[in-house]
Amino acid sequence: MTLVHPASFESASDDTAVENTIVNVENTEAEKAPEGPTFGQLGLPQLLVTALERRGIHRPFAIQTSALPDALAGRDVLGKAATGSGKTLAFGLPLLARIGAEVKQGRRAPRGLVLVPTRELAQQVHDNLAPLGQATGVQLATVYGGAPMDRQIQQLRRGVDVIIATPGRLQDLINQGEATLAEVVITVLDEADFMADLGFLPVVKELLDQTARDAQRLLFSATLDGEVDSLVRRYLKDPARHEVKRAGDDAPPAEHLAFSLAFRDKLQVATELASRPGRTIIFARTQLGVDRLAENLKAAGIRAEAIHGGLPQSARKRALEEFTDARSPVLVATDVAARGIHVDDVSLVLHYDPPADAKTYLHRSGRTARAGAAGVVVSLLLPDQVGQSKRRFRTAKVDPQIDRIRPSDQVILDLVASGVPVEPKERTQRDMRRGGGGPGGRPRRDGDRPGGHRGGPRRSSGERPRGERSSGERSYGERSSGGGSYGERGSRSGGRPGGRPSRYGS
Numbered sequence: 461m462t463l464v465h466p467a468s469f470e471s472a473s474d475d476t477a478v479e480n481t482i483v484n485v486e487n488t489e490a491e492k493a494p495e496g497p498t499f500g501q502l503g504l505p506q507l508l509v510t511a512l513e514r515r516g517i518h519r520p521f522a523i524q525t526s527a528l529p530d531a532l533a534g535r536d537v538l539g540k541a542a543t544g545s546g547k548t549l550a551f552g553l554p555l556l557a558r559i560g561a562e563v564k565q566g567r568r569a570p571r572g573l574v575l576v577p578t579r580e581l582a583q584q585v586h587d588n589l590a591p592l593g594q595a596t597g598v599q600l601a602t603v604y605g606g607a608p609m610d611r612q613i614q615q616l617r618r619g620v621d622v623i624i625a626t627p628g629r630l631q632d633l634i635n636q637g638e639a640t641l642a643e644v645v646i647t648v649l650d651e652a653d654f655m656a657d658l659g660f661l662p663v664v665k666e667l668l669d670q671t672a673r674d675a676q677r678l679l680f681s682a683t684l685d686g687e688v689d690s691l692v693r694r695y696l697k698d699p700a701r702h703e704v705k706r707a708g709d710d711a712p713p714a715e716h717l718a719f720s721l722a723f724r725d726k727l728q729v730a731t732e733l734a735s736r737p738g739r740t741i742i743f744a745r746t747q748l749g750v751d752r753l754a755e756n757l758k759a760a761g762i763r764a765e766a767i768h769g770g771l772p773q774s775a776r777k778r779a780l781e782e783f784t785d786a787r788s789p790v791l792v793a794t795d796v797a798a799r800g801i802h803v804d805d806v807s808l809v810l811h812y813d814p815p816a817d818a819k820t821y822l823h824r825s826g827r828t829a830r831a832g833a834a835g836v837v838v839s840l841l842l843p844d845q846v847g848q849s850k851r852r853f854r855t856a857k858v859d860p861q862i863d864r865i866r867p868s869d870q871v872i873l874d875l876v877a878s879g880v881p882v883e884p885k886e887r888t889q890r891d892m893r894r895g896g897g898g899p900g901g902r903p904r905r906d907g908d909r910p911g912g913h914r915g916g917p918r919r920s921s922g923e924r925p926r927g928e929r930s931s932g933e934r935s936y937g938e939r940s941s942g943g944g945s946y947g948e949r950g951s952r953s954g955g956r957p958g959g960r961p962s963r964y965g966s
Contacts, residue, residue, distance in 0.1 A: 496520070502528045505557050511595035521546035524553070526702040531678055532557060536696040539680035541704040547680040551648045552589040554678065558646050559621050560596035569640050572598075572622035573671065574648040575630075575664060577655040578796060579604040579773065580780070582624050585650065589624075598622060603639070605629045606773045613638045627655065627663040634670070641670040649679045649691065656687040657819075668695050682823075714809075714829035716860040718839040718853070719871075720846055727753075728867040729840060730812055731760045734790050737879035738807035739783065741827050742792045745813035753812060754792040764790035785885040795820055804830055805882055808875075811839040814848070818855035836875065 499520055500509045512518070520528065523541040531537045531554035541547055551574070559572045576582045582604045593600045601615040603625035609632070616623075616639055623630065623639070633639040647668065649655070655664055668677075668691075677696050681688065692699065721729055734740055734757050744750045747768040754766035765779035765788045782788035784803050795815070806828045815821045828835030839860070841849050846862060853860060865871060 496525055499524075499528075499553075503532045504528065504553055505560070505596075507560070507596050508553060508557060508592060511592045514595075515591065517549075520549070523547060523702065523704045524550045526704065527551075527700075528553060530700040530702070531676075534558075534676055536676060536699040537678045537680075538684060538692065538696065538699045538701040539678065539703075540684050540701070541680070541682065545704055547650065548585055548588045551650065551678045551680050552585070552592070555622065555646055555648060556589065556592055556596055556598050558676070560593075560598045563597040564619075564621070566619055567617070568619040568621070569643040570601075570616075570620050570623045571643050571645050572648075573641060573644045573646075573667075574622065574624040574650060575627060575652075575655070575667065576624065576650045577626065577658055577660065579606055579626060580776070580796075581651065582626055584802065586624050589622075593622065600624060603630050603633060606776075609633070627660045627667060630667060631663050634667075641667065642672075644671040644675055646676040646678070647671055649677070649681075651681050652679050652688045652691060653681050653684065653686060661687050661691070664691070665694070682826075714825060714835035714837045716825070716837045716839075716853075716858045717875075718841060718849065718860040718862040719865045720841050720843060720862055721865050723842055725865075725867050726812075726840055726842070727756060729865065729872060730810065731757060731762065732867060732872050732876060733808065733810055733838060734762050734764065735760075736808055736876045737881040738789065739786060739803065739805055739882055740790045740808040740810060741806055741824075742790065742810040742812050743815070743824050744792060744794065747794060749813065750792050750794055757790060757792070762790055763788040764792055766792045767796065768794040769796050786882040787884045789882060795824065802830075803827070805833060806830070807833070807835055807879060809835070809837045811837070814839060814841065814845055814852070818852045821852055821856050836878075838875070 496519065498509075498518070499512060500506065502520065502525065504512075522545070523539060524546050527537050527539050527550045531551070537551075539547060539550055541550075555572050555574070564571075574582075574585055576585060582602050586600055586602045590600050598621045599619065600622045601612070601620040601624070603612050603616075603623055605626060605628055609629070612629075612633065613636075616633065630639065634641070649664070652664075655661060677699075679688070679691065679696065679699075684692075719729070730742065730753070734742065742753065742764075744753050747770040750766045750768050754764045757764040763782075765782050767776050767779045771779075779788075779791065780803075783791040792812075809825050809828045811821070811824065815824055825837040828837060839849060841862065850862070863871065
């Protein structure tokens with residue numbers, strides 16, 4: 461890795477002082493086998509260093525090496541790095557070090573807060589940090605929609621040190637007097653740009669307003685653009701910016717292909733590509749489209765699982781476990797899986813339905829070609845989608861040739877033949893008892909979401925009328941059913957429905 465001269469933060473205003481450290485990682489091997497200072501040399505407490513070593517983690521990755529000294533010193537930090545580059549420990553270690561320096565017992569309000577956009581990411585952050593928290597006496601709890609609120613309330617009443625939460629559910633609990641942010645001294649925003657894309661920025665600001673003005677804030681994301689800049693200007697004080705760049709970060713290091721085809725051939729071509737050996741993620745536009753496509757693939761003898769925001773949490777958990785363990789090597793998903801779900805060895809990403817924009821295209825495509833592995837990204841385009849897709853490709857800085865195809869054409873057969881099988885893994889009884897958590901970062905069950913899998917006849921998602929969306933597509937499971945819309949709620953500055961007082965006396 462090479463340290464280069466500081467560069468300006470292009471989205472920061474002139475009146476925002478930002479220190480910039482950019483680390484160029486010249487090849488992926490640098491991330492796989494990091495060199496340089498140890499965690500102890502970066503200032504991490506020995507208790508955490510020992511806990512990391514017990515998990516086989518001996519040296520920090522580039523983003524951790526860059527950001528840890530400033531974060532451990534109490535500075536606000538902006539961290540920018542691609543998914544899978546070690547952001548969770550880059551913000552999690554300073555969080556645990558600060559909270560663990562003064563461990564409290566019994567009933568207590570949280571002093572640390574991690575805000576994330578999706579329930580899967582919340583659980584993955586928890587699974588990565590919980591063993592380290594246990595070693596330092598720091599109690600962590602997850603709070604997100606789609607899981608029983610009563611169970612989360614019980615955890616909070618017993619006392620926790622750090623909450624890892626999606627914005628909507630956390631605000632619901634605060635409104636009910638079951639949570640308070642009055643004692644939070646360090647706040648983390650993970651994937652803040654994605655939360656802005658999902659429309660969560662207003663409630664994120666309301667939550668941050670409830671923390672102390674002098675609280676430390678760490679903002680980490682794969683991108684730092686758009687509305688995230690308003691968070692930086694309003695909430696971060698003299699932030700240090702740390703960025704990890706790799707060759708090809710502007711476009712995923714994968715082979716990008718695009719095919720134009722007739723509507724009647726779309727499902728057949730997708731079925732042929734889904735039969736390719738290895739892990740495949742297929743993205744469809746709507747929840748109903750995902751369900752129908754997964755059912756069609758199963759009917760064709762392909763082991764496929766569906767995942768989207770309308771499924772119960774137990775179904776999403778099972779789908780991810782089946783896909784992670786390669787027992788079902790095909791995952792059909794809405795864009796909920798484009799961010800925050802980290803599964804290595806995905807060799808093919810198939811855009812069954814084109815994404816809404818270039819940014820979503822890149823995030824979807826980034827599920828393959830990870831950690832130096834090869835990967836292929838394929839877009840299936842109806843004739844009237846070709847023009848818009850070309851503009852999207854140019855914005856994403858990729859330039860695939862768009863070929864007209866039909867089922868069983870040689871280019872499709874060659875793609876299928878180039879796949880490499882992945883050996884399925886059987887889950888041990890210990891893994892089952894732990895609910896899937898562990899080194900692989902698999903989500904664990906925190907309860908089921910009301911509702912369930914949508915049935916329907918087996919037909920391609922392309923048969924839906926154009927522009928039709930299935931209900932709840934934007935929710936991603938972050939909002940509880942009883943919360944109402946953000947705009948319908950009253951003041952967030954401490955007011956609660958029915959005037960219920962906080963259980964923490966705030």
